[in-house]
Amino acid sequence: MDHEHVREVDPAVADALAGERDRQEQTLAMIASENHVSEAVLEAQGSVLTNKYAEGYPGSRYYAGCEYADEVEELVIERAKELWGAEHVNVQPHSGTQANQAVYYSVLEPGDKILSLELNHGGHLSHGHPANFTGQLYDVEQYEVDPESGYIDYEGLRDTAESFDPDIIVSGYSAYPRTVDWEEIQAAADAVDAYHLADIAHITGLVAAGVHPSPVGVADFVTGSTHKTIRAGRGGIVMCDAEFADDVDAAVFPGGQGGPLMHNVAGKAVGFKEALQPEFEEYARNVVDNAEVLAETLREHGLSLVSGGTDNHLVLADLRDSHPDLSGGEAEDALAAANIVLNGNTVPGETRSPFDPSGIRAGTAGLTTRGFDADAVEEVGELIYRVVDDVDSDDVIYEVGERVVELCEAHPLYE
Ligand SMILES: Cc1ncc(COP(=O)(O)O)c(C=O)c1O
The missing domain is CATH 3.40.640.10 (Type I PLP-dependent aspartate aminotransferase-like (Major domain))
Incomplete structure (x- = not known):
């Protein structure tokens, strides 16, 4: 994935593609609608x-x-x-x-x-x-x-x-x-x-x-x-x-x-x-199991989850109970600075705006694709909580960001 032909014609786009590939390698894609396709699909x-x-x-x-x-x-x-x-x-x-x-x-x-x-x-x-x-x-x-x-x-x-x-x-x-x-x-x-x-x-x-x-x-x-x-x-x-x-x-x-x-x-x-391969069924099962682990970890730290948990690939946390002064947008920004990419999301009974809502939504499809197991997802849940609970701490964001890069390097995406 060197994009050598693009580089010859258009170095600016080649740089952006390389940047995006590195971004995906070194961050956790937890936007619930995203995933990583195989090189064959690419x-x-x-x-x-x-x-x-x-x-x-x-x-x-x-x-x-x-x-x-x-x-x-x-x-x-x-x-x-x-x-x-x-x-x-x-x-x-x-x-x-x-x-x-x-x-x-x-x-x-x-x-x-x-x-x-x-x-x-x-x-x-x-x-x-x-x-x-x-x-x-x-x-x-x-x-x-x-x-x-x-x-x-x-x-x-x-x-x-x-x-x-x-x-x-x-x-x-x-x-x-x-x-x-x-x-x-x-x-x-x-x-x-x-x-x-x-x-x-x-x-x-x-x-x-x-x-x-x-x-x-x-x-x-x-x-x-x-x-x-x-x-x-x-x-x-x-x-x-x-x-x-x-x-x-x-x-x-x-x-x-x-x-x-x-x-x-x-x-x-x-x-x-x-x-259609048998491994896909195992993948999908792991996606759901990992979401349950994520839900459990966030719940143990006192975050309120919409519906109390999850049956599928996503978790929706309503921050108003545990962190009334923190918006989903602020949490999203702090997490992104720590290499965890998810989105601020509206929640039932929303009292803020869609542009700066009260919740965060996180999915496990991308992490499961790159081989995160229950222990790794539990650690990710801990890291998410550390940032959410301390969004103004540059030290926390730095430490979490470094640990995320280590986790990503242990679970590479593309050759
Ligand atoms: C329920 C639902 N329907 C439709 C869409 C739109 O999909 P697309 O972005 O492929 O247009 C989404 C996107 O996340 C979705 O969540």
């Missing part, structure tokens, strides 16, 4: 397929010369079906947001109604936030987590569905640490004759490995990002029953996108092949 994504226009679908393209594009896209579809068991898969969305866009576009008209989880409670911008096209094009109502338990308030969701009468209910979240009961949400959708979109962007890998229940076969539509827990490089995916196949395909292309990013589709193929 190679596929950096391949000559970036040159190829392949508008359309395998066997039915608008341009000549698509035989290898077809081969790759057929492989990724086949592998996705094997991983998640969907009847139909579209692997062309450029990202998780585009995958959601395709679902909305396939079954909704402007002005139709979306019922989704509030952003501060763990939802996503593409589920109806006013700053997103969904909030501007559709009529949006939101459900919440229970303020006491931090779990989805399924009863409240059912009641809101009955009064709001949505056309689609969206489940699947950005910052929800617990197992989602897809059947409960499907029942709420059935009761009001609404579609159900389960957006498993974060937990695609956990679902594929069977360590989180699958919404495939329950919800009408399942969408995901391919660069998070599934570790297949940047992109999106839509899964649905055969009855929606044509509408979804037309909504992706020509509805919302032009030519597919075939180099990224190739990355998905390689990443999905890796995810």
Whole structure:
């Protein structure tokens, strides 16, 4: 990964790429939506397929010369079906947001109604936030987590569905640490004759490995990002029953996108092949076990965790109880200075702003990829707490930062 060709043409970009590679090697990627792909996925994504226009679908393209594009896209579809068991898969969305866009576009008209989880409670911008096209094009109502338990308030969701009468209910979240009961949400959708979109962007890998229940076969539509827990490089995916196949395909292309990013589709193929190996199940299990260790360590130090803990790859700490004067943004900055990269995050009942929220969110997918075991993750939890508890101490930040570099060097990412 010397980027020698880039260096010849453009030293400034080569320096930035080298800097980013070193940054990833020497810091802990704990942003819950991130992961590290293999060199095989990187190679596929950096391949000559970036040159190829392949508008359309395998066997039915608008341009000549698509035989290898077809081969790759057929492989990724086949592998996705094997991983998640969907009847139909579209692997062309450029990202998780585009995958959601395709679902909305396939079954909704402007002005139709979306019922989704509030952003501060763990939802996503593409589920109806006013700053997103969904909030501007559709009529949006939101459900919440229970303020006491931090779990989805399924009863409240059912009641809101009955009064709001949505056309689609969206489940699947950005910052929800617990197992989602897809059947409960499907029942709420059935009761009001609404579609159900389960957006498993974060937990695609956990679902594929069977360590989180699958919404495939329950919800009408399942969408995901391919660069998070599934570790297949940047992109999106839509899964649905055969009855929606044509509408979804037309909504992706020509509805919302032009030519597919075939180099990224190739990355998905390689990443999905890796995810079909038996080691991937062990990886996904370790991700969840490591998140539990992280939760336990932070809890032992007195941090309040939304929902009290985790069932998946992420932990969401609400700093207001233990450190009322510290914002998530300040914690994020101090941790970043100590080489621990996570994000300040809004929490249910947020009293600060989305730009400087009250919580921090941390995921274990990246650390687990680079081989962190329970002991190493416990130490990371201790280090996080040291910084959070003493954000103004340059000595603590320095010492923690040095220890993080040692941990990173013991768990190298790329050759
Ligand atoms: C639940 C959910 N849906 C969709 C997305 C959007 O994914 P992308 O960044 O691939 O557009 C995210 C991103 O984190 C997410 O958490």
